[in-house]
Amino acid sequence: MTELVDLTERLVAIPSHEDATAAGDAIETWLRAETDARVDRDAVGNVLAYRETTDEPAGDTLALVGHHDVVPPADRQTTGEGVDGEYVVERRDGRLRGRGTADMKGALAACLLAFRDATPPAGRTLAFASFVGEEDGGVGARHAIGEGFAPDRAIVAEGSTGYSAPGVTDVAVAHKGRRGSTLVASGTAAHASEPEAGANAIYRASDAIDIVRGLDAPAATVRGESVTGSLAVTLVSGGETWNVIPERCEVTVDERTVPGDRADLGRVEGTVTGVEWTVDQDLPPMACEDADFADAALAVAREVHAGRGLDDASTADSPEHVVKPHATDAGWLASAGTACLICGAAEPGQAHTDTESVGIDVLERCQRIYRGICERAV
Template sequence: MDTSSPSELFHYLDTDGLIDFAQRLVKIRSVNDPSSGSTEQDAAQAVIELATGFGWTPIVDYVRPGRPNVIIRLHGSAPGSHLIFEGHTDVVSEGSRDLWDFDPFGGDIVEGRLLGRGSADMKGGLAAMLYAARALELSGDLVGTLTLAALVDEEELMLGVKDFVAKGYAEGALGAIVCEPEAGEICITQKGAIRLEVRFHGRISHGAMPTQGINPIPALMDILDFAQRTELQLQTQHDTDPLLGAISITPTVLQAGSRVQLNLTPPVATADFDLRTTPLVDHDELVSSFVTEVQRIAAKTGCQGEVEVIDDRPPTSIAADAALVKSLSEAHRVVLANEPVLGGVPGTTDGTILHRDGHLPVVVYGPGGKWIAHQANEFVEVTEIIAAAKVYLLAARDLLHSAR
């Protein structure tokens, strides 16, 4: 089977439609906040309508009410490999609009930049993967199976990708390209994440008679000190990863007592931690160290202590000479005429679950600055969206043909 040249393939890429659709997605406020009634429903519906307009038959799986995964399976004209492109439809809150110089959901293009919440993280990448797939289909070069996954809840507990893998959509795939913003870097590794909550239960007493109860706040102070010491120990034990940076243990939420009753010791004190790890860190050992320390503190203070693992996402890594990396690298060279940079993801993506539960090699590559995600005045260069779509198009063609 003869294949098209890159320039011939790019002829099938509707760049105007791509940017229009990216704008449409940004205008949809798909903030991940179901408790306030805000979900991914409208953004998912936009993907469904686009897919239907292309003549595709999207699979719509509701992970939670109002929170649908949209999965599209494209089958080529001949046998080939199975490749997954993955993105998410949710975005984080815009926060205070006073921090923005423009409407965060205006979807405007100013001086070549698409502006708004989710423009980089990651509606530009989501649009790029969909239009790249359409171009490959129209070219006649599509073989094997190309799965497009527009999933929910990446910004919180990754319920969407967990459901996607549990239902078998990742089976048989040679790997996944996660279309998150990484400043044009081909990210071959990403940090792991553990979300922990530590709770100490004491016994309330009058603030003037603290010895008549058990105040859990000193126990909370002890676990904060332990977290700081453990972070330093891990950073000393493991060299800073050249692509990921340092290991970190960050307390993010502290709760105890109420200003309504300042003369009452609290019955419970809690601390939430965000632990970010590199591939050298054993997650089970790290969690176990917290459990052991909480037990020690509880015995010392008379509190009851417990540790809840809210979420555990492993770090991922892939060899620089793996097929996914080589295909993306060559496509990047063709499209951008420069040598690709291999990098690492400072946070975590749905790729951690595709790797852990789906046992897939994962690469992260997409339009938008690596550090712009979740900030006010978020934007992505229009040229980066188009370039990413072209890279996806070439890489997908190469990878899908790899089994032939």
């Protein structure tokens, strides 16, 4: 436990919301000191490492994947003025508290130790990747993929604890994506006393919104688990002053996509005069199509849980295959052909908060799960 907690505390203390270089340096240094892996640092700051079997031809590559950038800390989470100081990390009540403990330097530390300690089956290459820019649309993952990072399978160490039951570390076989769109309604300005002389962009936007409200949300099924997306107008902006017919109105649409299905937003552009649809962000969903991998990972998670020796059945429930609602770097990897699963220590409601924390016992469990998956033949 001490090594895992100490490594987590060391990584969490390093600021990485604006510049993740120092955190990447620490990870790279640890890998070079603690393993005989081939370690690479790419042009954007990703840290990649490979442990290759020397006496057997490479059969498959399994990667443990995380990220070392974080969202900006709250004032209480830093020792300096504003958000400029070293991050505060506290060990209290069986938990580590501070920015990045849950999302996701704790799980990253567990990945590092599992990567070092695992004895993989003959012919398997173990890979480790810690990306930058996950919180900024997958900048690091997209760069690495573009440069040839293509493991056959990957465990992405985002949070999956507490989905099927409190305290249970589940295995997510799918997650939603996020497509952010803007509908721009254009009209013709006129004095409000003569509205018929113009074309009201807000009215056109309202017609577009009515169509959005009538669209079906996307839905899919992955490994028997239902994945249901959503569609919502989240922002409307139009008009300049009280006595002018508006000539422009913008509508922001948040859509949570699912594997293989999306809402038909293009219908708006083709139906309402003067409305254009543009996509501002498109984070892909993820679905694991490798049933053997999904089942093997779940078996490991269940074995680790069963070995905890807990008497309280309410906290010793068996892990399940679940669906994660949030987009992660697994979406980019899956889109490039990697079979991905998500398994990690963070619980719902912990990431990106000013009270962010993670259970030390859950980090230990994740370390054992990661090592077990690395050692399990699929």
